[in-house]
Amino acid sequence: MSIKSLTPLEGRYGAITQPFGDYFSEWALIKYRIHVEVEWLITMSDHPGFAEIRAFTPEETAFLRNLVNQFDEATALRIKEIERTTNHDVKAVEYFLRESLGSMSLSDVLEFIHFACTSEDINNLAYALMLKDGIKDVWLPAAESLVTAVSEIAEKEKARPMLSYTHGQTASPSTVGKELAVFAYRWNRQLKQIRSQEYLGKFNGAVGNYNAHSIAYPEINWEDVSRSFVESLGLTHNPLTTQIESHDYVAETFHGLARFNNILLDFDRDMWLYISRGYFKQKAIAGEVGSSTMPHKVNPIDFENSEANLGLSNAVLDHLANKLPISRLQRDLSDSSALRNIGTGIAHSHLAITYTLKGLRKTVVNETALAHDLTNAWEVLSEAVQTVMRKHGHANSYDKLKAITRGKGIGEEEIKSFIESVALPEEDKKRLLALTPSQYVGIAASLVKHIK
Structure with missing residues (x-):
């Protein structure tokens, strides 16, 4: 975090957003590119159709994957240094891998780094993994x-x-x-x-047609290789x-x-x-x-x-x-x-x-405020009253309640007086007279079960 950070994501809120640096920063993009390049190289070494690239030893495979597992800021800065010459970010990753492998036993497979790839083959997979991992x-x-x-x-x-x-x-x-x-x-x-x-x-x-691939290795089923590789990364082909x-x-x-x-x-x-x-x-x-x-x-x-x-x-x-x-x-x-x-x-x-x-x-929750407003909102029972009146065939029930409640303040005494004046079966009238705004909540409490 710097007091001169351009955006609040890195500045004021940097402590909260810091974890995203492992997924969406320039550092992360370079790391995920290396991951894709390394896994493609290992995939070719494991495939019998690529006769010109030998199988790697367990130690060599571990070395390659450690380029990702042990990726740090110094490595990222080295690749950015190479990019200043190449003026191409993905090519800088390829040259870094050549540099890293050139002085060891893997020097004989340098030409298979980034083999048959366009930059977008690496980038689209890197971004997909960044997005998937960052969200997850x-x-x-x-x-x-x-x-x-x-x-x-x-x-x-x-x-x-x-x-x-x-x-x-x-x-x-x-x-x-x-x-x-x-x-x-x-x-x-x-x-x-x-x-x-x-x-x-x-x-x-x-351009999506395996043009170079099929010229170099016409006998390989490139769609199968592509699908298998993409799926091995945990993505959908x-x-x-x-x-x-x-x-x-x-x-x-x-x-x-x-x-x-x-x-x-x-x-x-x-x-x-x-x-x-x-x-x-x-x-x-x-x-x-x-x-x-x-x-x-x-x-x-x-x-x-x-x-x-x-x-x-x-x-x-x-x-x-x-x-x-x-x-x-x-x-x-x-x-x-x-x-x-x-x-x-x-x-x-x-x-x-x-x-x-x-x-x-x-x-x-402020119980006092909730109770206060309910106690002073007897008009909300007009819905209950007119609905029960309709049930028993009273004509114009809605309009009768509207006349005494719409835009008016109405209290407990007024609503109960109206209920008493209506001809209703004793059981329904008794239930309405006992009703208070705080009790008129339907089956709200039981509906909460749907979030489980």
């Missing part, structure tokens, strides 16, 4: 922690009555837990899709591409993250409104300042911070999802520059999740 190892655990935290509150507060608001106006009551469970259920659907997302890879040469993998799966991935983000944005805004109504209280943390001039304030800044980062995340994710699947003819270079920003959108999403979790830890 960093973003997904944070998202799951958020859903778990909200689910736990939903379960704890599933029977806690709360006044609802539709169009910002008082509406039929619900429970705190059920309303939070709605978000957990929505997030779980998105997480299911995100976890099952395919990450595609292509390995078919300059894309058999039909131009020079580049088409990036449709990247768009699918980012749209999934954006949907998760939008649900979180909805949650943040609802929590902000609940706090503003007093339904949730925020814990005062010793030493913290809510306002530079108003000493009493405890502001919902964590939910607001989350909201800001969600906007930035979705802006990047949406742009990349729309831009990356489009390429002129067999390829143009615009995807290369765009792909370098995939970590930005994901990191802003992760940052938003982190701050929402922080806000939740400082937030508690």
Whole structure:
């Protein structure tokens, strides 16, 4: 972290976003490129069809894989130094591998480093692995922690009555837990899709036709070799591409993250409104300042911070999802520059999740405020009364209730007086007269079970 960092991801929020450096930085891209190059070399040495490249000893294979396992900043800087001469980042990786293997027993296989590959064969696989690993190892655990935290509150507060608001106006009551469970259920659907997302890879040469491959080794089934290699990396093989993998799966991935983000944005805004109504209280943390001039304030800044980062995340994710699947003819270079920003959108999403979790830890249900508003909202029982009246054939039940409640304040005495005036079976009338706003929550508490 530097006080001169250009973006807050590396500066102000660097401690939170630091784990993404292992997946989306220039360092990470170089490391994943080496991983793909090394595994391709090992694959050829294991395949009998490549007669000109011998089988590697266990020690040689271990050495190659240790170039990845022991990859460090010094190695990355050496490759960047080579790139200053080549002016080509993937070629710099190839030359580094030649340099590393040239003084040892593997010096006889140097010409098979990057064999039959176009740069995009290496890059598309590297980016797919970066994206898959970064989401799985960093973003997904944070998202799951958020859903778990909200689910736990939903379960704890599933029977806690709360006044609802539709169009910002008082509406039929619900429970705190059920309303939070709605978000957990929505997030779980998105997480299911995100976890099952395919990450595609292509390995078919300059324009996707195995041109050089089939000239050099016409007897090899190149589609089988390509599929086997891509799948060995834990990716899904894309058999039909131009020079580049088409990036449709990247768009699918980012749209999934954006949907998760939008649900979180909805949650943040609802929590902000609940706090503003007093339904949730925020814990005062010793030493913290809510306002530079108003000493009493405890502001919902964590939910607001989350909201800001969600906007930035979705802006990047949406742009990349729309831009990356489009390429002129067999390829143009615009995807290369765009792909370098995939970590930005994901990191802003992760940052938003982190701050929402922080806000939740400082937030508690305010039973007093919840009870106060319910006690003063007897008008919400008009729905119950007119529905029971309809059940028993009373004409214009809705309009009769509307006349005494719409836009008016109505209390317990007035609503009960109206109920007494209506001809209803004794059992139904008794149930309506005993009803209070806090009891009129339907089966809200039992609905929370759907998040499990």
